[in-house]
Amino acid sequence: MIKFNNVWKIYKIDKEIEYQALKGVSFEIKEGEFVSIMGPSGSGKSTLMHLIGLLDKPTKGDILIKGENIFNLNDDQLSTLRNEFVGFVFQQFNLIPKLTVLENILLPTIYARKKLDYDPKKKALELIKRFGLEGKEYSYPNKISGGQQQRVAIIRALIMKPKLILADEPTGNLDSKTGVEIMNLIKNLNEKEKITVVLVTHELDIAAYGKRMIKIRDGKIVKS
Amino acid sequence: MSYIFFVVKAAIEDFKRNKTQTFLTALGILIGVFSVVMLTALGLGLKKYIGDQFSALGKNTLFIAPGKILSGGSFNTLSSLSTIKFDNRDLMRLKRLKEIKGISPTFLKQTTAKSENKSEETTIFFASEVFFDINGFKIKKGRFFDKNDIDKKAKVVVLGPKIAEKLFGSIELAIDKKLSANSVNFIVIGVTESKGGGGFGGPDYDSYMFAPYTTGFIFNPEKNYSRFAIKFDDNYSISQVKEAITKELLKRYDKDSFSIIEPGDILSAVNSIFGVLNIVLVAIASISLLVGGIGIMNIMFVTVSEKTKEIGIKRAIGARKNDILIQFIVESTILSIFGGFLGLILAFLGTLFIQRFFPAYIEINSVIIALVVSSAIGIIFGVFPAKKAADLEPVEAIRHE
Numbered sequence A: 001m002i003k004f005n006n007v008w009k010i011y012k013i014d015k016e017i018e019y020q021a022l023k024g025v026s027f028e029i030k031e032g033e034f035v036s037i038m039g040p041s042g043s044g045k046s047t048l049m050h051l052i053g054l055l056d057k058p059t060k061g062d063i064l065i066k067g068e069n070i071f072n073l074n075d076d077q078l079s080t081l082r083n084e085f086v087g088f089v090f091q092q093f094n095l096i097p098k099l100t101v102l103e104n105i106l107l108p109t110i111y112a113r114k115k116l117d118y119d120p121k122k123k124a125l126e127l128i129k130r131f132g133l134e135g136k137e138y139s140y141p142n143k144i145s146g147g148q149q150q151r152v153a154i155i156r157a158l159i160m161k162p163k164l165i166l167a168d169e170p171t172g173n174l175d176s177k178t179g180v181e182i183m184n185l186i187k188n189l190n191e192k193e194k195i196t197v198v199l200v201t202h203e204l205d206i207a208a209y210g211k212r213m214i215k216i217r218d219g220k221i222v223k224s
Numbered sequence B: 001m002s003y004i005f006f007v008v009k010a011a012i013e014d015f016k017r018n019k020t021q022t023f024l025t026a027l028g029i030l031i032g033v034f035s036v037v038m039l040t041a042l043g044l045g046l047k048k049y050i051g052d053q054f055s056a057l058g059k060n061t062l063f064i065a066p067g068k069i070l071s072g073g074s075f076n077t078l079s080s081l082s083t084i085k086f087d088n089r090d091l092m093r094l095k096r097l098k099e100i101k102g103i104s105p106t107f108l109k110q111t112t113a114k115s116e117n118k119s120e121e122t123t124i125f126f127a128s129e130v131f132f133d134i135n136g137f138k139i140k141k142g143r144f145f146d147k148n149d150i151d152k153k154a155k156v157v158v159l160g161p162k163i164a165e166k167l168f169g170s171i172e173l174a175i176d177k178k179l180s181a182n183s184v185n186f187i188v189i190g191v192t193e194s195k196g197g198g199g200f201g202g203p204d205y206d207s208y209m210f211a212p213y214t215t216g217f218i219f220n221p222e223k224n225y226s227r228f229a230i231k232f233d234d235n236y237s238i239s240q241v242k243e244a245i246t247k248e249l250l251k252r253y254d255k256d257s258f259s260i261i262e263p264g265d266i267l268s269a270v271n272s273i274f275g276v277l278n279i280v281l282v283a284i285a286s287i288s289l290l291v292g293g294i295g296i297m298n299i300m301f302v303t304v305s306e307k308t309k310e311i312g313i314k315r316a317i318g319a320r321k322n323d324i325l326i327q328f329i330v331e332s333t334i335l336s337i338f339g340g341f342l343g344l345i346l347a348f349l350g351t352l353f354i355q356r357f358f359p360a361y362i363e364i365n366s367v368i369i370a371l372v373v374s375s376a377i378g379i380i381f382g383v384f385p386a387k388k389a390a391d392l393e394p395v396e397a398i399r400h401e
Helices: A045-052 A075-084 A101-110 A120-130 A146-158 A176-193 B002-017 B019-055 B088-096 B130-134 B147-151 B161-168 B238-250 B263-306 B308-316 B321-354 B364-390 B394-399
Strands: A002-012 A018-029 A034-038 A060-065 A086-089 A164-168 A196-201 A212-217 A220-223 B061-066 B100-114 B119-127 B139-142 B156-159 B178-181 B184-192 B208-212 B227-232 B258-261
Touching: A002 A045, A018 A045, A018 A060, A018 A220, A034 A045, A045 A164, A045 A196, A075 B308, A075 B321, A086 A146, A101 A120, A101 A146, A101 B002, A120 A146, A146 A164, A146 A176, A164 A176, A176 A196, B002 B019, B002 B321, B019 B263, B019 B321, B019 B364, B061 B238, B088 B100, B088 B227, B088 B238, B100 B130, B119 B161, B130 B227, B156 B161, B161 B184, B184 B208, B227 B238, B238 B258, B258 B263, B263 B308, B263 B321, B263 B364, B308 B321, B308 B394, B321 B364
Parallel strands: A034 A196, A034 A212, A086 A164, A164 A196, B119 B208, B156 B184
Antiparallel strands: A002 A018, A002 A060, A212 A220, B061 B227, B061 B258, B100 B119, B100 B178, B100 B227, B139 B184, B156 B208, B178 B184
């Protein structure tokens, strides 16, 4: 489903100095997998996540999504893929503070170009119920707990029925008990709903939820 | 379409959250639209006022004045100073023309009119009986002077309603009363209906007095006339009449020393002056619209940098560049239309207030233009900030704190 082929990401810091965040990374993630990408900070895992999430393009090398090289896609096509194919779960939740829980969850459907074969609001309410957020539909993000916010973010990631959930340190801002709850939710999505999950973390016990681990250090994969 | 609705709703909620900032930003456009609409209203009012003065003039009328007053539809200010003076010989010659049905020589006398217990600065308009018809006067009380009064050099006077009230307390009380001007005693025989106006360079007929020109020779021993008002036979076209008059007057004067004026000529000259005046006023007022637009652009740049994170999140969940572009253009346009709308309301109120002493009015055109211009400003000045927002790199934007 996702294939990286000798991918480099080089940042130019100024005219002479450049920083190689990724140095020729190759791997493949198949449909239905639960892959943890693990590495210390500065290892290039965030860069890797941005590339998988189509938020950025590599300096060289090829990234294939569903067999399509992303260099051949224009900005609108990439936006559509982010909208329909990927669901993001971030460390800082990244909810929009001035929108209610329900509005945040429905935001991706506002940007949807395809006609949805379901009622997004109905689905949102259903997911809210399933994730134990009943009664919080019209609350604002700053009025609910961190664990609840992350659940909202997960529902937002699910609302477009994505093929891939991309979770970037999803427990990083949560206490360990809540973190376990969130990880179990994500694990369930992979096991019961067959959604491919890519988890980026620096914590071994979180990475352990994955069925396969890609270790990265200094921009290179050390174990796949 | 539903996206536009979503964006409009979100923008309005944003503005509600920042009421003060929204109002201050819209203030620039408010002032701009207010001044444009207000100045246009004043210009139109002035034009209408003067137009009304001329439309009161009767049909088939012409005026002959010394000097070259009008040339090519505009007032000629330079040569109107050097003038000839018309006299009885001109009157007799013109009277003989078959095209002319009635002619009134006119001249003015500034004076102080005294009733029994009041005195008032005024102007006496000396003319013949046809003058009232030519200028569209109507009688309110009493009568106009007639041919008989002219022949007898009767010391009778017709008053404008304002001067009648000032001297005698009311229009009714003025009739048959005596008044004196420069020690000459007149009897008031009539009061005209109000013609309105005055005060803006045009004659304030309501404060004038009218008397037979023959009587006026007391004040004008040279028997000079400053103007002729003419009613012509409608079997002749206006150009035929002008030609006949010109031919007659050229026997005595050269062609640059007199003017034949149609009321329409004056009207079109007035219109052309006010057309230019209006453009100049609107151009000046438009500068404030421009400044308002720049204010909106400035605040939109601030908004874009405040919303960088939000833009990043939206891009991550699938918003296209265009979606972001539209969001910010809609925001700036709403701001601008809001300002324009407030400016318009204020201009309406201002016009209502001014109408108490000046005939200002707002045309539907200025309303449409004000709203179109303010939305155009919102779009034009919103494009650069919106483009900046749309072109943010998703990665950079979402990392922004």
